Amino acid sequence: MENRSISDIIEAYLKEVFGDDTQIEIRRSEIADHFNVVPSQINYVIKTRFTIQNGYLVQSKRGGGGYIRIERVNLLGDVDVLNSLVQAIGNTIRERDAFAIIQTLYNEKVISQREGDLMLMALSKQTLAVDDTNMVNKLRARILVSFLNRLRYES
Amino acid sequence: MENRSISDIIEAYLKEVFGDDTQIEIRRSEIADHFNVVPSQINYVIKTRFTIQNGYLVQSKRGGGGYIRIERVNLLGDVDVLNSLVQAIGNTIRERDAFAIIQTLYNEKVISQREGDLMLMALSKQTLAVDDTNMVNKLRARILVSFLNRLRYES
DNA sequence: CATCATCTGACTAATCTTGACCATTATTTT
DNA sequence: AAAATAATGGTCAAGATTAGTCAGATGATG
Secondary structure, eight states, X not given: OOXXXXXXXXXXXXXXXXXXXXXXXXOHXXXXXXXXXXXXXXHHHHHHHSSGGGXXXXXXXXXXXXXXXXXXXXXXXXXXXXXXXXXXHTTOOOHHHHHHHHHHHHHTTSSOHHHHHHHHHHHOHHHHOOSOHHHHHHHHHHHHHHHHHHHHHOO | OTTOOHHHHXXXXXXXXXXXXXXXXXXXXXXXXHHTOOTHHHHHXXXXXXXXXXXXXXXXEOSTTOEEEEEEXXXXXXXXXXXXXXXXXXXXXXXXXXHHHHHHHHHXXXXXXXXXXXXXXXXXXXXXXXXXXXXXXXXXXXXXHHHHHHTTEEO
């Protein structure tokens, strides 16, 4: 953790702001000023680290009194959230996004580390290596959705 | 230790860096500079000396703030069983045979029921549905072997 | 001298940073 | 009201900064 990018640092800062709350509201320019970066970098941090795959929902408003609101959600705990997630997956998903989902499930204690590792194995680029990249992403989506459904309906 | 290659020296250096820690994080270019070799030589050292068979896991990230992280893990005792299973699987396996292996792993208490269920999801004909049956069996073999490789160690 | 391990470098891929330009909403002026 | 202005956030593409891959050259060993 020595060579962190400024994006990593901003990510950590925002997560710290949450504290025990389930949502935070920020002004983009304030955060950008605070870390001395261009405002659009905040969009980058949000787009890459606070996605639905990571267990976050984001809303914003422009103009005077504008804001960016980030909400932390449980992937399997809420039907609407799960639907959003499945929609985001669609029938194809990249390795990085799939990995983020597994990480989120682990963070939420829905799965153990070993279960998560096993899932990562089945979803990895290396394991699924096939000539056709398009096919790999489709396969990964099917396997991941199978996992999610299994977790959802288990009792 | 007379004829040590530079790869051997880099290997020894990295292992020294571990100290009592279970993982280290390096910048590829730094190590390469330090030993005056091209960066890709570091990949060579890692690929030949920090494998899972030797008890190491490797993760990396490119781009700004990029790194290579090497983690030392404990290899488990029943490696021979896993080896023979991997041998038996080869590069293709039918659904029923894969299911039998999962059942055996569960009977032998190598995996929990939940882990077994998740594995079955990823190995099922339905999940892997692809036009080419031959391809399905190859994919299943790769996924199953990946699972077995994860069972070789504990974090 | 045949084979395997090591070393190199050109090319590729992923991630982060920056800035110019765009879109939306609120407030002030006419 | 309507129009202008101010105050937000959004998008996208270029450039910078890492690491990965692969094939060929070179070296070591039996």
